Structure formats: C-alpha cells, structure tokens
Amino acid sequence: MEENSITVVGIGNAYRSDDGIGLYVAKQIESLALNGVRVVEGIGDGFALIDAWADSDHTFVIDCASSGAPPGTTYHFDALCESIPSNLFSGLSTHSISVNEVIELARVLDRLPHGLIVYGIEGKSFSAGIDLTPEVRQGANKIIGRIVEDIDNLTRHKVTGDDNA
Amino acid sequence: MKSRTIKVDYLARVEGEGKLYVKIKDNTVADVRFSVFEPPRFFEALLRGRRFTEAPDITSRICGICPVAYQMSSSQAMESVCGVTVSGPLRDLRRLIYCGEWIESHALHIYMLHAPDFLGYEDAITMAKDHPDVVTQGLKLKKIGNDLMVLLGGREIHPVNPRVGGFYKVPTKEDILRFVEPLEWALEASLETVRFTSTLPFPEFERDYEFVSLRHPDEYPITEGRVVSNKGIDISTDQFLDTFEEIHVPHSTSLQAKVKERDDYLAGPMARYCNNFDRLPEVAQKAAKEAGLSEVCTNPFKSIIVRSVETVFACHEALRIIKAYKAPDKPYVEVPPKAGVGHGCTEAPRGLLYHRYEIDDAGIIKDARIIPPTSQNQKAMEVDLRQFVQKNLDLTDDKLTWQCEQVIRNYDPCISCSCHFLKLDIKRD
Numbered sequence: 001m002e003e004n005s006i007t008v009v010g011i012g013n014a015y016r017s018d019d020g021i022g023l024y025v026a027k028q029i030e031s032l033a034l035n036g037v038r039v040v041e042g043i044g045d046g047f048a049l050i051d052a053w054a055d056s057d058h059t060f061v062i063d064c065a066s067s068g069a070p071p072g073t074t075y076h077f078d079a080l081c082e083s084i085p086s087n088l089f090s091g092l093s094t095h096s097i098s099v100n101e102v103i104e105l106a107r108v109l110d111r112l113p114h115g116l117i118v119y120g121i122e123g124k125s126f127s128a129g130i131d132l133t134p135e136v137r138q139g140a141n142k143i144i145g146r147i148v149e150d151i152d153n154l155t156r157h158k159v160t161g162d163d164n165a
Numbered sequence: 166m167k168s169r170t171i172k173v174d175y176l177a178r179v180e181g182e183g184k185l186y187v188k189i190k191d192n193t194v195a196d197v198r199f200s201v202f203e204p205p206r207f208f209e210a211l212l213r214g215r216r217f218t219e220a221p222d223i224t225s226r227i228c229g230i231c232p233v234a235y236q237m238s239s240s241q242a243m244e245s246v247c248g249v250t251v252s253g254p255l256r257d258l259r260r261l262i263y264c265g266e267w268i269e270s271h272a273l274h275i276y277m278l279h280a281p282d283f284l285g286y287e288d289a290i291t292m293a294k295d296h297p298d299v300v301t302q303g304l305k306l307k308k309i310g311n312d313l314m315v316l317l318g319g320r321e322i323h324p325v326n327p328r329v330g331g332f333y334k335v336p337t338k339e340d341i342l343r344f345v346e347p348l349e350w351a352l353e354a355s356l357e358t359v360r361f362t363s364t365l366p367f368p369e370f371e372r373d374y375e376f377v378s379l380r381h382p383d384e385y386p387i388t389e390g391r392v393v394s395n396k397g398i399d400i401s402t403d404q405f406l407d408t409f410e411e412i413h414v415p416h417s418t419s420l421q422a423k424v425k426e427r428d429d430y431l432a433g434p435m436a437r438y439c440n441n442f443d444r445l446p447e448v449a450q451k452a453a454k455e456a457g458l459s460e461v462c463t464n465p466f467k468s469i470i471v472r473s474v475e476t477v478f479a480c481h482e483a484l485r486i487i488k489a490y491k492a493p494d495k496p497y498v499e500v501p502p503k504a505g506v507g508h509g510c511t512e513a514p515r516g517l518l519y520h521r522y523e524i525d526d527a528g529i530i531k532d533a534r535i536i537p538p539t540s541q542n543q544k545a546m547e548v549d550l551r552q553f554v555q556k557n558l559d560l561t562d563d564k565l566t567w568q569c570e571q572v573i574r575n576y577d578p579c580i581s582c583s584c585h586f587l588k589l590d591i592k593r594d
Contacts, residue, residue, distance in 0.1 A: 044229065044322030045311060047304055097277075101290060108293040109301060 006151055007056035007113075009040045009049065011063040011099065018071070018123030018136045022062040025119070028144050034151055046097040050106050058115035058154055060147055063089050063099050064123040064136075071124035072139035076146070079103050079116040088120055117150065119143045167191060171554070171566050183578070185569060187554050197551045199543060199573060201419040212533040217243045217502055217524045218329050224520070224535065225323050228579055230273070233266040233314065234513030235535075236327045237388055238520040242509030243329045245403075246524055249500045254493040255331040256388070257486045258317060262327065263387045263511070264483040265313025268351065269321070270514035271434075271476045272310060274577040275358060276303025279469050282571045283365035299361065302354055306476070309351045313344060313483065331497030341487050348484045355476040356452050362470045363456035368568060370553055371463045374545070375424060376436035379512055385444040385478055386437060388511050393440055394430065395461075402510040405519050411536060422541040429544035432516030433576065434471045435462055449477040465549055465575040472577070502528030513538050515577045539578045546573055 010026025084100035225232035318324020379390035516538030
C-alpha cells in the first residue's frame with residue numbers, strides 16, 4: 001500500500017453543531033491510524049478540495065447534508081459515476097463553491113481522483129455550539145463503519161494485486 | 166403607458182445575498198433598487214467591550230475572501246490609537262500577505278465569477294468545458310495567492326497569525342524564498358490574464374465617476390496612504406467621517422455611503438488605478454497600455470482588465486518583498502494600550518476599508534465603526550444600473566437582465582461584508 005494513497009476529507013464547521021459532522025467522521029478515522037490513509041480537515045475554500053485529492057488514488061469526502069430529510073439520514077455517492085444533487089450540500093461558505101460544484105468542475109477539468117466516494121449525513125441543528133445531535137451522530141457512526149470497510153477492501157485489493165488483473 | 170420590469174431575485178456569482186429591481190415606464194427608468202437582503206450581523210456592537218487586541222480576529226470573520234483587509238485596517242487603527250508604527254520587515258510582511266489576498270481574490274473574480282459573463286456561460290463549470298486551460302490557469306493563480314496567505318497567516322481563510330503590532334510568528338528567509346518560482350510563474354500568468362481579458366467583448370458604457378482610493382507617496386496603495394479622489398478629496402484617514410457619510414435606504418440591510426458634499430463614488434480597482442497609475446511598476450503599466458487601457462478607465466465592464474493589471478502588480482510586489490526580505494528580530498512590536506480614538510484605512514481587493522475605534526486605558530473597545538467597500542460602492546452600483554438601462558432600452562428583457570447582473574458583478578461585490586449594521590428606527594405613538 002503506497003503512503004497516502006487514500007484520502008479522507010471531512011468538511012464542515014465544528015462550531016455550528018451538526019455542520020461539524022464531517023469533521024467528526026474524519027477525526028474518528030484519523031484516530032484509527034490506518035496505514036496509507038491521510039485525513040484532511042478544515043478545508044474552507046472549496047477549490048482546495050481538488051488539491052486535497054490530487055495525490056490520492058481514492059478519496060472519501062464527508063459533509064453534512066441539509067435537504068429536509070430526517071436527521072441522521074445518510075447518503076452515498078460514487079462521484080465518478082453520478083452527479084451529486086445540488087440541493088443536498090450548501091456552499092462551504094457564501095464565499096466559496098459547494099461540494100457538488102467543485103466535483104463537477106474537477107470532472108470537466110479531468111482532475112477527479114481514480115475513486116471518489118461522497119458521504120452525506122443529514123443534519124438537524126446548525127446553531128452556534130459544538131454539540132452533535134444524537135441521531136446525527138448515530139448516522140455518522142454508521143458511515144464510519146462503511147468507510148473503514150471500504151478502506152479495508154481497497155487495501156486488500158491492492159495487496160493481493162487485483163489491481164493489475 | 167408601456168412598462169417593463171427587470172428583476173433578479175437572487176444574484177448569482179456574487180458573494181452574499183442580493184437582488185436587483187429596475188422599473189421602466191414609457192421608455193424611462195423610473196426606479197432602480199439594488200437590495201441586500203442578507204441579515205445584518207452587528208459586528209460593531211459585538212466589538213464593544215472586547216479587548217483591542219481581539220479586533221483583528223473578530224473583524225476578519227466579516228469576510229472569508231478578504232479577511233486580511235479586516236485584520237490590517239483594524240490593527241492599523243489600534244496602533245494609531247496607541248501611537249505605535251509598524252515599519253521595516255514587519256510592514257513588508259503585511260504588504261506581502263495582502264498581496265496574497267489580492268492575487269487569490271482577483272483570480273477568483275476574474276476567472277470564476279466575471280469571465281463567464283463576457284463569454285456567455287452560466288458559470289465557470291460550463292466555461293471550463295470549452296476553456297479548460299483558462300480555468301486551470303485561474304485556479305493555479307488563485308492557489309498561489311492562497312499559499313502566500315497560508316505562509317504568513319497560518320491558513321488562507323481567516324488567518325490566525327497576524328496581530329496588532331505585527332505577527333505571532335514570521336517566516337524564515339528559506340521559507341519565503343520557496344515562493345520565488347511560483348510567483349515568477351504567477352507574474353507571467355497574470356500578464357497573460359491581462360492579454361486574455363483585453364480581448365473580451367465589452368458593452369459600450371462610460372461614466373463620470375468620483376474615484377476614491379488611498380494614495381501613498383511612493384507605492385501603489387495597499388496598506389496605507391491618504392484618502393484621495395479625482396474630484397478633489399485629499400484627506401488623512403482620521404478625516405474619513407468628515408468627508409463621507411452612510412445612509413440607510415429602506416430596500417437594503419446594507420448602508421449606502423456617499424461623499425457628504427456630493428453623491429455616490431466608486432472604490433476598488435478602477436479607483437486605485439485611476440488615482441495611482443504613476444505608482445504602478447513598469448511591467449504593469451506596460452501591460453495596461455498594451456491591453457488598450459488608458460491611465461483612466463471609466464467603463465466599469467473593463468474593471469476585469471484593471472483587476473488583471475493589479476494582479477500583475479501584486480505578483481511583482483510580492484516578488485520584490487520576498488527577494489529583499491530579512492527576518493525581523495521580533496515578530497511584532499509591543500503595543501501597550503492607551504485611551505483614545507484611532508482610524509485604519511487599507512485597500513481590500515474590492516476597495517477601501519475604513520475602521521474607527523475608541524478604546525480606554527485598559528484597551529477595552531468602547532466604540533467601533535466599520536465601513537466596508539461594498540457599502541461604499543452600493544450607491545454607485547444603482548447609478549450604473551440606472552444609466553446603463555436607460556442607454557440600452559432596445560435590448561430584449563433577457564439580454565438586459567443578463568447585462569444588469571453584469572453591472573453588479575463588475576464590482577466584485579462582497580455583500581456579506583456590507584451588511585454588518587442595520588439602523589433601526591422605532592416609532593412609538
């Protein structure tokens with residue numbers, strides 16, 4: 001497994017309650033210290049996402065969704081095969097572009113990584129504060145399990161050399 | 166009686182939330198409103214009672230695209246209250262981080278927000294399909310600006326390293342020299358940007374603006390200077406409120422600024438360029454002339470070329486500072502608090518940013534006043550709209566609406582910055 005060939009990017013604002021759920025997931029993954037996995041947090045400029053995954057084979061992006069679905073609802077997108085609905089994620093700030101927009105820009109410019117999985121978790125509260133709503137945290141914990149599984153599969157895939165099959 | 170209404174309920178490719186409304190009656194523009202409906206954020210009230218050293222960090226939160234401007238104007242104001250001057254390498258580093266902000270902000274606006282207007286695309290993503298090299302160049306240029314902000318600020322959005330008196334930590338010569346190569350590329354790319362923007366199709370429109378900007382004896386203005394205009398203003402920053410006033414209009418949460426004795430004025434790249442063409446380095450002057458710009462540009466649609474010329478300047482200036490840099494002995498100058506009033510005025514990418522603070526002996530902020538560039542330009546935007554529509558009544562509604570949006574985007578408005586304050590009039594019977 002090459003170093004940093006998998007990147008996990010958590011997006012959000014830790015001080016706006018559930019908006020920080022992407023960062024929570026990234027932190028949990030980081031604490032597992034998985035071999036070959038680089039964790040990136042605190043991206044404020046949407047365009048920086050393109051650089052965040054530039055040197056990776058596979059990238060996971062986790063962000064809080066705000067679409068009106070029940071809190072804790074989880075979403076999974078394979079960004080190489082499908083577009084992300086534009087009403088799911090808000091902009092990283094009013095000064096920047098949203099996750100779906102930056103992915104579309106990277107697609108046009110041929111700057112997507114070989115694998116890009118986007119996970120969303122529907123938030124409930126976006127008020128000032130660092131507490132996560134329990135059902136949102138529950139959704140996030142499910143996603144952590146799936147990402148760990150995905151990483152495990154990717155790693156085994158690579159070690160057994162299936163890549164060249 | 167024939168009437169037409171041009172309405173855009175949510176302006177795209179501007180920072181923040183605004184809308185515009187134009188009413189035409191009998192071939193005459195009857196009403197023009199550029200409305201900011203973003204909620205006010207009350208930053209000035211939030212600052213009262215906080216320590217004077219907190220102002221740079223608090224006010225930088227006003228804007229994610231020009232936080233350095235807020236840090237510099239507030240620091241300068243606090244230093245002026247306390248009678249401290251920041252000079253030498255620390256002053257140069259302030260200019261350098263500001264160059265980073267100009268590069269990233271101008272590149273974002275030129276390539277991602279403004280160029281699609283001229284080439285007929287909805288946004289940068291659709292433009293990238295036909296012009297991938299142009300967009301890639303814009304992204305790379307923007308990143309170099311961001312990287313400079315990370316070097317000196319710790320991060321590109323809301324930097325944490327600048328402080329009253331200087332910085333918490335300064336880079337080594339070795340750290341800073343790593344930027345020579347990227348900036349040499351950026352200088353070439355910005356020259357290419359001037360050439361590219363000069364070929365865009367521009368609507369015919371000129372206006373007799375009052376251009377207001379800083380002017381410095383030796384430098385193209387970024388961090389300091391007198392406040393001047395092409396119509397006779399020449400004041401020190403502490404006279405700002407004697408010369409300009411802000412008014413509240415019912416249709417906007419953002420105050421509108423005007424020259425007290427006259428009317429609307431324009432701040433930003435076109436104003437700086439007009440008032441300071443002679444302060445630009447030769448490379449930028451030459452690029453401007455080759456692009457067909459004279460020393461004064463009065464077509465607001467051509468602000469995209471002026472912004473590109475300023476990007477050339479910012480890259481050139483950053484290289485000059487980096488090559489001459491010698492790390493200071495200490496990253497900041499001590500600023501002991503002293504009771505009084507201070508003013509700070511610097512040039513944010515989109516125009517003049519004024520701060521005024523009153524602090525007490527213990528350094529507690531008693532009063533704060535912030536006048537951001539988009540408030541200053543708001544009235545000029547409405548006058549542009551009125552005159553532009555009047556001259557282009559023969560355009561179809563679709564085309565006219567598109568170009569009216571362009572009139573606003575010419576300013577690279579930062580709407581969130583502009584509405585930190587709302588005047589409330591409560592009437593009781």
